[in-house]
Amino acid sequence: MPTPLLQVRNLTTRFNTEQGQVTAVDGVSFDIDAGETVAIVGESGSGKSVTALSIMRLIPSPPGKIESGEIVFEGRDLSRIDDAGMRAIRGNKIAMIFQEPMSSLNPALTVGMQVAEPSNLHRGLPWAKAMDLARELLGRVRIPDAASRLASYPHQYSGGMRQRVMIAMALACQPRLIIADEPTTALDVTVQAQILDLLKELTRETGSSLLLITHDLGVVARYADRVAVMYGGRIVETAPARELYRHPHHPYTLGLMASVPRLDGDAGGQLVPIEGQPPDLAHLPPGCAFSPRCGKASDACRAARPPLVEVAARHFKACFNDVRA
Numbered sequence: 004m005p006t007p008l009l010q011v012r013n014l015t016t017r018f019n020t021e022q023g024q025v026t027a028v029d030g031v032s033f034d035i036d037a038g039e040t041v042a043i044v045g046e047s048g049s050g051k052s053v054t055a056l057s058i059m060r061l062i063p064s065p066p067g068k069i070e071s072g073e074i075v076f077e078g079r080d081l082s083r084i085d086d087a088g089m090r091a092i093r094g095n096k097i098a099m100i101f102q103e104p105m106s107s108l109n110p111a112l113t114v115g116m117q118v119a120e121p122s123n124l125h126r127g128l129p130w131a132k133a134m135d136l137a138r139e140l141l142g143r144v145r146i147p148d149a150a151s152r153l154a155s156y157p158h159q160y161s162g163g164m165r166q167r168v169m170i171a172m173a174l175a176c177q178p179r180l181i182i183a184d185e186p187t188t189a190l191d192v193t194v195q196a197q198i199l200d201l202l203k204e205l206t207r208e209t210g211s212s213l214l215l216i217t218h219d220l221g222v223v224a225r226y227a228d229r230v231a232v233m234y235g236g237r238i239v240e241t242a243p244a245r246e247l248y249r250h251p252h253h254p255y256t257l258g259l260m261a262s263v264p265r266l267d268g269d270a271g272g273q274l275v276p277i278e279g280q281p282p283d284l285a286h287l288p289p290g291c292a293f294s295p296r297c298g299k300a301s302d303a304c305r306a307a308r309p310p311l312v313e314v315a316a317r318h319f320k321a322c323f324n325d326v327r328a
Contacts, residue, residue: 006078007034008179008212009058014072016057019065022285027053029236031072032311035180040206040213042227042244044220044259048281050236051216052102055182058214059099060089077179095125098173100202102185104165108157114141114168115153121175140171144201163194170202177209184216199226220259224248229317232256235282235292238311242318252320254297291322299324 016028028050035041043051056062057069060081074081076097081089093099098121101107108117118140119133128136134153141149144167157165166186173181183202187195203226206213215227223230223244231241232255240253251257258277279296282288290307294300303323311319 005036008037008039008077009035009214010073010075011054011058012073012075014054014057014074015070016053016062016067017070018067020285022283025284026287027067027236027284028057031233031236031238033231033238033241035212035214037179038206038210038212040203040215040226040228042215042217042223042230043233044217044223044230045233046218046281048284049233050284051218051233052184053236054233055099055184055214055216058182059093059097061099091125094121094172094178095176096178097180097182098176098178100166100169100173100181100183100186102188104162104169105157107169108165110157113154113156114160118153118168118171118175121172125176136175137171140174141168143174143205144168144171146171163190163198166190166194166198167201170198170205174205174209174211178211180212180214181206182214182216185218186215187222195222202226220256232259235287236284237292237308237321239293239321240319241311242315246315246318250315250318252314252318252326253293253322254299254324254326255293257326258296299326 012032014028014031015026018025018027031054033041043054045051058074058081062069069082072082115134115137118137119130122128122136123130123133138149138153141152146152146164146167160168186202187198190198199222202213215223217223227244229241230244230247231238232253234255240251240256247256251260261275262277277296282292288294288305290305291309294304297304301323309321309323311321313319
C-alpha cells in the first residue's frame with residue numbers, strides 16, 4: 004500500500020476556558036490518501052473544525068494548544084516544524100477553504116489581488132503573471148466575465164461567487180491537499196450543490212486530496228470516498244462512504260442518518276431527531292460521550308471509553324454494542 008499523503012495520529016487539542024480545560028479534539032487518528040476525498044461529519048461542537056485548524060497549525064495560542072499527536076504530511080510532522088516552515092506549506096501545499104468567505108477575504112483588496120497573492124508569494128510569479136493566472140482561475144471556477152471581475156471587491160460578489168473565489172485561491176498553487184471547512188453553510192441548496200460539484204470536479208482534475216468538513220451526512224454520500232464520524236471530540240466510526248451508508252455500526256451514525264430528509268417516504272416523511280443535546284466538552288462523561296443520548300447504552304458504555312475496533316475492511320467503530328442498521 005502506498006504511504007498516505009496525510010497521517011493524523013492521536014491528535015489532541017485543548018483550550019483553557021473560564022469553565023475549565025476543554026478537550027476539543029481527543030486522540031483523533033485518520034489517513035488521507037493521494038487523490039482521495041475524506042469527509043469528517045458531526046454536529047456543531049464535535050471537534051471537526053478544530054481538527055482542520057490543528058492540521059493547518061492555526062489554533063490560537065493562548066488559549067488553545069496542540070497537546071500531543073502527529074500530523075504527518077508528505078513524511079514531515081507538521082506539529083514539529085517551525086512557524087516559517089509552516090507558512091511555506093499553508094496556501095502552497097495545503098490550502099484551506101473557510102466556512103464564511105466574507106470573514107476570510109480582505110474587504111479592502113480587490114478579488115484579483117487576493118487570488119493572485121498565493122502564486123506571487125509561494126511561487127515567485129511576478130504580479131502581472133500572477134494576475135493572468137488569477138483571471139484563469141476565476142474562469143475555472145465559473146465566474147462570468149472573469150477579466151472584468153478581477154477589479155471587483157468581495158462585497159460586490161454574491162455569497163456563492165465569494166465561495167468560488169475562495170476555491171480559486173485554494174487552487175492557485177496546485178496544493179496536494181485542500182481542506183474545505185463547511186464550504187456551503189451560508190448558501191442556498193442549489194448553490195451548495197454547484198459548489199460541491201465544482202470542488203469535486205477540480206480536485207479530480209488536479210489530483211488534489213480533499214478533506215471535507217460538514218455536519219450534513221447527506222452531502223458526503225455523493226462526494227466522499229471515506230467518512231469519519233466525530234462526536235465529543237472523538238472519532239466514533241470511520242469507513243468507506245458506501246460501506247458506512249449500507250452498514251452503519253455506531254448508534255450516533257444511525258441517528259445522523261435518520262435525521263437526513265428522505266424522499267422515499269421512510270419514517271412516514273418525519274425527521275427523527277437525536278434526543279438530548281451535544282455534550283459539554285469541558286465535562287465529558289467518563290465512558291462513551293454518546294451514552295447519555297443512546298438508547299442502547301449499557302453500564303459498560305457509561306464506565307469506559309470504547310476503543311475503535313475493526314468490524315469490516317477499513318470499517319471501524321467505537322461502540323461496545325452490536326448496533327446495525
